[in-house]
Amino acid sequence: MRKKKIFLVDDDELIVMIFATSLRAEGYEVRAETTTDDIVNKIRSWFPDIILLDVNLPGMSGIEILKELKGFRAHIIMLTADDSAETAVKAMKLGAADYVTKPFNMEEVKIVIRNCLEKMRLEQEVEHLRKISCEYFEKEMVGESEMIRDLREKIERLAEARVPSILITGESGTGKEVVARNIHRLMYESECVPRREPFVAVNCAALPEHLLESELFGAERGAFTDAKADRKGVFELANGGTILLDEIGEMNPGLQSKLLRVLEERVVRRIGGKEDMPVEVTVIATTNKNLSQAMKNGEFRNDLFFRLSTFYLHVPPLRERKDDIPLLARYFLSYFCRRYNRKAIQKFSEEAEKCLVSYNWPGNIRELKNVVERLVVLENAAEILPRHLPHWLSAQSPAGNAPLDQYFVLPEGGISLEDLEKSLIVQALTRANHNQTLAAKLLNMSYYALRYQIKKLKLEQEEGEEVEESIK
Ligand SMILES: Nc1ncnc2c1ncn2[C@@H]1O[C@H](COP(=O)(O)OP(=O)(O)OP(=O)(O)O)[C@@H](O)[C@H]1O
Ligand SMILES: [Mg+2]
Incomplete structure (x- = not known):
């Protein structure tokens, strides 16, 4: 474990020597300063756990230093002369963790330091526990509507049956990933054993085709120019657990057929590899695209669709x-x-x-x-x-x-309908973070009608195709 660091500021060289020697003997890392030159910076840049600060210092008082260090994460213990109890109280009010009075009893100083460190440890633990419980919150599926109850029931059944693949459809932000994580949790997590089986998510829209392929299946050294070492793909990494293929609708047909092979034969082969490796994973794919339409357009393979959609869940919009x-x-x-x-x-x-x-x-x-x-x-x-x-x-x-007409009142002098339309479209795009699908919904029109209007009203310079769907 890292040594705890103590920064000592006292102008009395004898005290500094005694403190430093005896605290180092206790196993602490100690740095001491006897002047206040640039002291606040020196303290901050050394990242101490504890600061021992004399109240009476030449140049700048300990209280002033304490004020300057407000909000700094280290605990500060004030060293005060016997007759300055008042100062000690003031120091505590300003955020000092504790104080010891002169003449110093070294044992007392050590106890105060230990208590401070213990307090810090507990504070960190509380913070850690709070974070963990927040993470748990992230997976919770809230909702009591008929639709969510129905979904919950299906999730339970699919998890219980340990089906090999599931397709989850639904608009953006409806909770498809939450559903996937719940399926995984139900499949593998028993009440008393913490989950060990991996859950690996891959966003198929985020990577170009060749990178996605090596991400999924892995690559042997030399398989392509920058493959300098063997690399495991997520199918191997998720072996024994669940793989979430997010936005499967964006995967290109070539890769789709390779994925189909993995699903059918339950083996993967790294790019450039000679051997098939068996994999035991639950594959959950999600999409916010209409896959039937994508199949008609030749963008999504029928065979993959039928393989994936045997078990199918739809997450309804809010x-x-x-x-x-x-x-x-x-x-x-x-x-x-x-x-x-x-x-x-x-x-x-x-x-x-x-x-x-x-x-x-x-x-x-x-x-x-x-x-x-x-x-x-x-x-x-x-x-x-x-x-x-x-x-x-x-x-x-x-x-x-x-x-x-309670909202929009025609001004006295009339208005340009085209300008009004332009303004509303720009507002909708801004509110939807330039996601044209969402903007179209705000205007109660189809995505294609919105694209057409953007073109017609010459708004496309700002709203290129590429921004579409880029912000989720
Ligand atoms: N039923 C729910 N209860 C509580 N929080 C939820 C629920 N559903 C979704 N969320 C929260 O809403 C956010 C969006 O959910 P999620 O990422 O699962 O959506 P998604 O359908 O996968 O969206 P996208 O298609 O954009 O990837 C997340 O922060 C998630 O924690
Ligand atoms: Mg998602």
Whole structure:
């Protein structure tokens, strides 16, 4: 284990010598300074665990140094003269962890240091536990709507049967990955044994074809110019567990047929390799594409589709299970309050929940989660009211069902319809983070109709094809 580091600042050379010798003998790494020249920087750049700081120093008092170190992670122990109890109290108020008084009893100093280190260890442990419980939160599948219950039941059945492959479809942000992780958890995790089987996710849209191939199947040394060593592919890495092929609809047909071979024969061969290796993995593929359409267009192989879709799950969009919106919103609220250690916000007002429910959430659960995270970080009100919500949400209710002419009133001097259209399209694109599929939904038009309008209104300079789907 790394030696704990103690930084000592005292102008009394004798004290420095005694402290340094006896603390080093205890196994600590010690650095000492007898002047205050550039002291704050010296302390910060050495990353000590504990700082022993004399109160009476020439040039700059210990209290001033303490103030400058506010927020620094090390614990500070003040060294004070007997008659300055008042100063010690002040120091504690300013964030010092403890103090010892002169004349020093070395044993007492050692005990104070040990207690401080123990306190730090406990603090770190609490932080660690908080993180772990947050990670657990990430996998939780919240929802009590009919659709989610039905999905949960199917997940349980598929996991129990240990089916070899599953296809999960659904719009972006609906929770396909959460479903995949739940299947994995149910398949391999028993109540008392922590999960050891690997879960490896690969995003098929994120890598160019040749890289994706070596990522999936691995490569032998020299298989291509930059393959300097044998490399395991994710099928090998996930052996015994689950592999998640995210956005399978983006995989090119050549690679699709290689994948089909793995699924049928349950063996992989590294690129440039001569031997087949048996693999025992559950393959879960996800897509937000319409694969039937992709098959018609010749972009997705029929045989792979039929192989994958024997067991098929659909995750419905959030707007089709509005009952779950308040549950999810409350869940994310408590999650982010915990994660950011924010205690101010307690709940959504009834009106605010109505706004959340009446919005149609084109970005689904991910969008809802982001909205709540933003509120937790930026708002301080005990109760979230409609006015705290992003304006496109608060405009929903009760006016959400109001006739259009209550919102858009034609100005006295008239308006250019084309300019208005342009402006609304730009606003929709901005709100959808330039994801044209989502922007089209906001405008209640098809993706192709939006592409057509972007072209017609000459907006395409800013909105090239390549930005489409790039932000998820
Ligand atoms: N039922 C749920 N309960 C709680 N959180 C959820 C639920 N479903 C999804 N989430 C959260 O919403 C976010 C998006 O989910 P996920 O990544 O699974 O979506 P996805 O369908 O895979 O999206 P994409 O198609 O963009 O990859 C994640 O942060 C996830 O933790
Ligand atoms: Mg995903």
